[in-house]
Amino acid sequence: AKSTHGERFCFYEARMDEAARDRRAIAKDLWEAIKNDEFQIYYQIQKSVMTGETTGYEALLRWIHPTRGFVSPVDFIPVAEECGAILDIGEWVLRTACREAASWDNDAKIAVNLSPVQLGNVNLVQVVHEILIDTGLSPKRLELEITESTIIGDKTRALHILRQIKALGVTIAIDDFGTGYSSLDTLNSFPFDKIKIDRSFLMEAEQSPQSLAIIKAILALGKSLNVPVLAEGVETEAQLGLLRSEGCDEAQGYLLGRPAPMSSEEIRRAKSA
Ligand code: C2E
Ligand code: CA
Ligand code: CA
Ligand code: CA
Numbered sequence: 468a469k470s471t472h473g474e475r476f477c478f479y480e481a482r483m484d485e486a487a488r489d490r491r492a493i494a495k496d497l498w499e500a501i502k503n504d505e506f507q508i509y510y511q512i513q514k515s516v517m518t519g520e521t522t523g524y525e526a527l528l529r530w531i532h533p534t535r536g537f538v539s540p541v542d543f544i545p546v547a548e549e550c551g552a553i554l555d556i557g558e559w560v561l562r563t564a565c566r567e568a569a570s571w572d573n574d575a576k577i578a579v580n581l582s583p584v585q586l587g588n589v590n591l592v593q594v595v596h597e598i599l600i601d602t603g604l605s606p607k608r609l610e611l612e613i614t615e616s617t618i619i620g621d622k623t624r625a626l627h628i629l630r631q632i633k634a635l636g637v638t639i640a641i642d643d644f645g646t647g648y649s650s651l652d653t654l655n656s657f658p659f660d661k662i663k664i665d666r667s668f669l670m671e672a673e674q675s676p677q678s679l680a681i682i683k684a685i686l687a688l689g690k691s692l693n694v695p696v697l698a699e700g701v702e703t704e705a706q707l708g709l710l711r712s713e714g715c716d717e718a719q720g721y722l723l724g725r726p727a728p729m730s731s732e733e734i735r736r737a738k739s740a
Pocket of ligand 4: 643
C-alpha cells in the first residue's frame, strides 16, 4: 500500500512540475508576444434583444504562438496576470481595440476586458485617458468589463478608480455576473452601467428551474436599479426567445455571431444587415 501511495504521489508531483514548467515557458513567451506581433483581437457582436440592432462588440484577445499555435486566453491570461505581463498586454488590447473601433464607420460600443491586475495599476486612469486622446475614440463608445472578483480586494480604492474612469465618459460593465463573490451591496455601491449574466445560467436555464430563477432575479435587479442586462452565451433560438419573453435588454453568443477578426468592411456589412 505504501508503494502505491508513493507512486501516486510522484505522478502527481510530476504533473505539477510539468504544469509549472509550462506556465514558466508561456510566461517567457508572453513577454515577446507583443513585439513579435502574435496577438490579434477578435470581436463578438452584442445585440438588442428586442430590435436586433447592434449595440456593441466585445474585444477578445487571441494569441497565435509560433510553435504552440492557438493558445486560449483562459490558459494565458492567468499566467500573464501572475507574471505581470498583463499590464503591457492589457494596454495593447485597449489601444488596438480603440484604434480599430475608431476607424469603423458606425458608433457601436467597444467592450474591453479589464484584468484585476490592471485595476490595481496606479496609472490605469492616465493610460485610458491617453489612449482615448491618441486614437480619437469617443469615450462614450468605450466600455470596460470587470468581473465581480476584481472588486473584492480594496473596495474603496477600486471605487475611486472606477469613478475616475467614469468621469472620462467611459462606461463600466460587470462581467460574469452571478459567479463571483459579490454581494448586492457591491452592486449598489459601484457605478455599473451594464450587468452581463454569466453564460452558465443560460446554458442550464431550460433544464434547471434554479438557473432560470437566477436569470429572472438578475433581470429584475437590473430593472429596479435601472441598469441594462446582457445575457452571454446565447447559442439557440429557444434561448433567445426566453430572453425576449423575460425582457432581457441585450444578448451575445454564437447564435448572433462568433468572435472574429474585423475589418471596417465587415463592420459595415454587419451594420447594414
Ligand atoms: P469572457 O470575458 O466571459 O468572454 C466571453 C467568452 O465566451 C469568450 O471566450 C467567448 O468566445 C465565449 N463565448 C461567446 N459566446 C459564446 C457562446 O455562445 N457559447 C460559448 N460556449 N462560448 C461563448 P474567450 O474568447 O475564449 O475568452 C475567455 C476569457 O478570457 C474571457 O471571458 C475573459 O475573461 C478572458 N479574456 C479574453 N480576452 C481578454 C483580454 O483582452 N483581457 C483580459 N483581461 N481577459 C480577456
Ligand atoms: Ca467579458
Ligand atoms: Ca463574461
Ligand atoms: Ca468568463
